[in-house]
Amino acid sequence: MSPAEAKNQIQAISAELKQHNYNYYVLAMPTISDFDFDKKLEELNKLEKEFPEFLDPDSPTQKVGGEVTKEFVTVRHRWPMLSLGNTYNEQELVEFDQRIRKAIGDSFEYVCELKFDGLSMSLTYENGKLVRAVTRGDGTQGDEVTTNVRTIHSIPKKLTSGEYPDLFEIRGEVFMHLKAFERLNKERTDNGEMTYANPRNFASGTMKLQDSAEVARRPLDCFLYGLYTEKTLFKTHWESLEAVKSWGFHVDNHSRLCNDINGVLEFISHWDKERFNLSYDIDGIVIKVNNYSQQQELGFTSKSPRWAISYKFKAERVETELLQVTYQVGRTGAVTPVANLKPVLLAGTTVKRATLHNADEITERLKLHEHDTVFVEKGGEIIPKIISVNLDKRKPDAKPIAYITHCPACETPLLRTEGEAAWYCPNDEGCPPQIVGKMQHFIGRKAMNIDGLGDETIETLHSRGFINHISDIYDLHAHAAELKQMGRFGEKSISNMLDGIEKSKQMPFEKVLFGLGIRYVGETVARKLAFHFKTIDKLMAATEEELTAADEIGGRIAQSIAEYFSNEKHKQEIEKLKAAGLQFVAVEKEVTLASEKLAGQSFIISGVFEKFSRDELKDIIEQNGGKILSSISAKLNYLVAGDNMGPAKLEKAQKLNIPIISDQELLDLIS
Numbered sequence: 001m002s003p004a005e006a007k008n009q010i011q012a013i014s015a016e017l018k019q020h021n022y023n024y025y026v027l028a029m030p031t032i033s034d035f036d037f038d039k040k041l042e043e044l045n046k047l048e049k050e051f052p053e054f055l056d057p058d059s060p061t062q063k064v065g066g067e068v069t070k071e072f073v074t075v076r077h078r079w080p081m082l083s084l085g086n087t088y089n090e091q092e093l094v095e096f097d098q099r100i101r102k103a104i105g106d107s108f109e110y111v112c113e114l115k116f117d118g119l120s121m122s123l124t125y126e127n128g129k130l131v132r133a134v135t136r137g138d139g140t141q142g143d144e145v146t147t148n149v150r151t152i153h154s155i156p157k158k159l160t161s162g163e164y165p166d167l168f169e170i171r172g173e174v175f176m177h178l179k180a181f182e183r184l185n186k187e188r189t190d191n192g193e194m195t196y197a198n199p200r201n202f203a204s205g206t207m208k209l210q211d212s213a214e215v216a217r218r219p220l221d222c223f224l225y226g227l228y229t230e231k232t233l234f235k236t237h238w239e240s241l242e243a244v245k246s247w248g249f250h251v252d253n254h255s256r257l258c259n260d261i262n263g264v265l266e267f268i269s270h271w272d273k274e275r276f277n278l279s280y281d282i283d284g285i286v287i288k289v290n291n292y293s294q295q296q297e298l299g300f301t302s303k304s305p306r307w308a309i310s311y312k313f314k315a316e317r318v319e320t321e322l323l324q325v326t327y328q329v330g331r332t333g334a335v336t337p338v339a340n341l342k343p344v345l346l347a348g349t350t351v352k353r354a355t356l357h358n359a360d361e362i363t364e365r366l367k368l369h370e371h372d373t374v375f376v377e378k379g380g381e382i383i384p385k386i387i388s389v390n391l392d393k394r395k396p397d398a399k400p401i402a403y404i405t406h407c408p409a410c411e412t413p414l415l416r417t418e419g420e421a422a423w424y425c426p427n428d429e430g431c432p433p434q435i436v437g438k439m440q441h442f443i444g445r446k447a448m449n450i451d452g453l454g455d456e457t458i459e460t461l462h463s464r465g466f467i468n469h470i471s472d473i474y475d476l477h478a479h480a481a482e483l484k485q486m487g488r489f490g491e492k493s494i495s496n497m498l499d500g501i502e503k504s505k506q507m508p509f510e511k512v513l514f515g516l517g518i519r520y521v522g523e524t525v526a527r528k529l530a531f532h533f534k535t536i537d538k539l540m541a542a543t544e545e546e547l548t549a550a551d552e553i554g555g556r557i558a559q560s561i562a563e564y565f566s567n568e569k570h571k572q573e574i575e576k577l578k579a580a581g582l583q584f585v586a587v588e589k590e591v592t593l594a595s596e597k598l599a600g601q602s603f604i605i606s607g608v609f610e611k612f613s614r615d616e617l618k619d620i621i622e623q624n625g626g627k628i629l630s631s632i633s634a635k636l637n638y639l640v641a642g643d644n645m646g647p648a649k650l651e652k653a654q655k656l657n658i659p660i661i662s663d664q665e666l667l668d669l670i671s
């Protein structure tokens, strides 16, 4: 094969695999078997090895941050993970109740629980320690995702109270809260990454990541609803829920005991309306016979228990007219399409707009035409979704909606990075919503939190030509007289604003760093970077390898940081901010030495640890006189290795004969 042919072939297979990843992770609708996917991946890998000059760091073969995941260990469930029979109306529930009463008589109770819309997970605890987490899979066997599950704060890694058995399994639903879903999806939109269609897909996509540092960045939660033990410990399901709550598990407080089916129906009608006020998605109610011996008497069908059933809520769906598609440009230049709808009442609120994720949603999935009549549904998200088009109502001469080709704000031709879903405007220096958005991000509550300066003022000051860059904010004091003359702001508000700006010069380095708005550098990442590198100069000088040596910094983030600081304009901006007196040095936590036992020794920490975060291990080393290095070299004394450590690091350490120790062995060095 000629190099030119190889290049084409590599690009074609890459694009195809990226599309399959999108179908699998985002749409949750795979169109290829795992086997065929793996075959194609192997073919790509082979070509890339043969023609390394065409290896793209963004290739599906290179992803540790996630999309390619076929690498989990398969584990058989000790007790099969069954599903539940579904009902959609009251009549079917009454029939379920009749079947139960026929089998066990009238004397029993139901437990009603919310049906959380996430992915089910089975957790095994041995002597109070979480030893294994497995997804449902096909019900008989699932993927072992323990390292990922350990990042979920509400799942105890070690039980500290209660009389739990030596060995037990507990099952529940892993899910993402709506607020987290919207925040992370917005971050992804800003970054031009594909967004997830709903919190369930986001949660299950997250669990499938190979990179548990990325999992840790995405807050997940878990409600537990089923205890499995060799010997029956409790008489009823309700008692077991109370017990597991006392052992430290997160059990939903909305569950209720009901004496009969009327109580169940009341519970259902209450939650049919109230569900929209929850902080997470539910898609129904689960009804379970409470008493375990009665459950046993009722038994199972091949697929589901006879003692439980789920009632699925009808999704609220309305029909309305699409007025037009408008486009918003975010601070990073990513363009988001929005459907403007003829106002319509849906689940108690008037809906005027719907999300349209990206271009494919308009031109591929929905194939929207002008003034289409669309079905709108309220899922988890606060902004509803267009489910489909009512084709019967489409006018024969309606024109298909074409995605815009130029920025709606500055007319610059839009670009799309291969493999990414969003189009973006590359004119970051001249596109008003990007300029204004960047400054609004900088002054925002989570960044510099500047008192007396709000989003609208930023817009006004920009449109009047006072500010174009973040650094211009710190020159505003020189324009106080002009600002007064403008007549738009009172004397008091100008002096409040200037005071606020002056005070912001004391905001710590990590806030400044977050405020710069570097792609993928959110609050947590900014904090980690500030404390790892200590100064902006060291951060700017860091290589990608040194960047990834920092806690929770993956390749994608490192690449974005390196790219940002390689831009001359960004460097000049930082110089101006330095000259204005902003903080670019992290304030050191005072380290009181616990001992000198590690004096003269250097360490690198890599991977994920069960008992400690990497920062905690770093503190332990530093408090005992040791030093942390940022990259592996012959000078290094120890590599402290946890789970999922990068193979390249391991290989390098082995080559240099550097001792590789566990966290426990590190503690042994000190004790």
Ligand code: IVH
Binding pocket: 081, 082, 083, 084, 113, 114, 115, 116, 117, 118, 119, 120, 136, 173, 225, 226, 286, 304, 305, 308, 310
């Ligand atoms: S009990 C034997 N309780 O719904 C069945 N499941 O359709 C054990 N789910 O796979 C499941 N909330 O992922 C149960 N409160 C709840 C639930 C719940 C959500 C999910 C779970 C299960 C699916 C069954």
